[in-house]
Amino acid sequence: MLKIKNLHVEIDGKEILKGLTLEVPKGEVHAIMGPNGSGKSTLSYVVAGRDGYEVTKGSIEFMGKDITEMDPDERAALGLFLGFQYPVEIPGVTTTNFLKTAINAQRKARGEDDISPVDFLKLQKAKTEQLGIVPDMLKRGVNVGFSGGEKKRNEVLQLSMLDPKFAILDETDSGLDIDALKTVAEGVNAMRGSEKSFLVITHYQRLLDYIKPDVVHVLAHGKIQKTGGPELAHELEEKGYEEYINAA
């Protein structure tokens, strides 16, 4: 589903990713673990299409299409989702309005009609209940005044309502207490299936106890250094990243 080939990425002339190759097939959950500064967030932003991340070499292919030059909204409409490490506040735009606008923008890009207001509200109600989100949050500006946990729940709410084919979760566990972590993981697990793939980016193994990955990759120095099964995460938890940090 996602194929990244020999990806080199620069920010302000500084090379962060140095020949990263990664493939996540349909239906699988992959985890990327790595020390701080290894390029984890850069990877998530460049796949989502953020400005300022210059791909100097290599390509990103999604659903058989080269998306390297696409705008972020075009990628989203193809079914790509990025759960932010630091969700952004948007004062004045309510979560409900934001969700509806996003859903309809994606539908429009795919040549579909707008979602009916009734269907939208039904969907929203079902998903907020599932995630334990208080309805009041939906009436507030997106993420404005939300706690860290609420922001992450809101990310998962967006994820489950937009129902993408592929989701990158960037440090979704950071700033979460254990209850919030469980809720978030349940939300993600409920979406798992043979048609969907996930790329879970995390520094710690903790999240992977709740969202069990099929494959674990170690990212350091802008490249995948090692790939293995779930046991690799436990190994990292015990030994730390030292061996990879010193590898360069």
Added chain:
Amino acid sequence: MLPETRHENPDWLDALRETGAEVFAATGLPTPANEDWKYSSLRKYEKEGFQISDIIGEIDTNDLPKKLLDKRIVFVNGFFQPRLSDQVEGLKAVSLLDWLSNEPEAVQENLVDVGNLSDMPLKAENTAHIRDGVALVLDAGVHIEKPIEILYLSTTKGVEVKPKYYLRNLFVLHDGAHLNVLENYQGQGTYAVNHVCDIALHENAEFKHYRLQNEDKNAYHFCHTRLMHHARSSYETVTCTRGACFSRHDIQSLLIGAEVSCNINGLYMLNGVQHFDTKILADHMEPNGVSKQLYKGILDDETRAVFQGKVHVRRPAQGTDGRQLSHAVLLSTAAEIDAKPELEIYADDVQCAHGATSGALDEDPLFYMQSRGIPKDQARRLLLGSFLSEVIEDIDCAAIQSIFQAQIDDWLLSHQGAL
């Protein structure tokens, strides 16, 4: 075609005009050397060579812009047009000429206290040319809660010079009266219009006063508002500015009674070479007054906005709550905002705050929205729209709120290419 003047000019009015003329002759137009006009030059305006005009071309209903509310009162080129206007129940008078012919003493009482004209050259000029204007007078206890539109249409139809129009507007709300008004400034061509608006809010009166300044992009718009706030009166105003190449709005709110509430808010959307200047004074003289100012705007191209807001709290005005905020989004590097919020406080038990921000549209929310599938131009519109909507979110009259919302949406859509 001038409306018949049903009343001969009373002596006091002639004297008032003469005073205005003398003061204006002495002051001339303000220049940036005058602190109040530091950021705004009238040189271009002077060069246009506007001339006083009494001509009102044949205007019928078809020439008027779409009616925004149920009831509309129409002025064309400075004069009341009864033929084009609706009847509104509960009003003692509608136009200055009307009121002057019925109750000249009452007009005198409300008109003669003009303040210090030498500090207000454009008001002095207007005073020299007092003719007609809106005069809405509500007796004690009269409530007009349903908003009334007042349309000020300026045209150059049939006028050979570049015309200059003067309006002298009065709103008088006696004890406990309520009024809700939308002033709509529209026009076609290169003209100048000078409005002076005097508002008297007697005890417990409540005035909701909305303004839509959508003059021709070649027009010059001046408006000087002076508000006398008696005890426990309340005033709420929102001005939406998107027209005129040059506009200047002065608001002096004199809180002469205790426990008054005064909200002066504005939003503006500028492009091309538009220049918009607002100067506000909230002068707290008695205890427990609340005054709030919130101005938000979007500036594109080579536009410039000026916000000079001042909260003055005199010694007796204990318990004052005064706030002022100015926020601007600059869409172009050539756009400019000059914000000068000021507090001058002589009482000790007060709460006052002020602040100003300006900057480009934040990239983080834009990327966040795009990553959810919202195209960049739509994301920008949504962000800018929500930025401006804060100014109108507390308007409790749904009809007015949706008129302003439509103005915001319309402006943002018409700038889709530019955004």
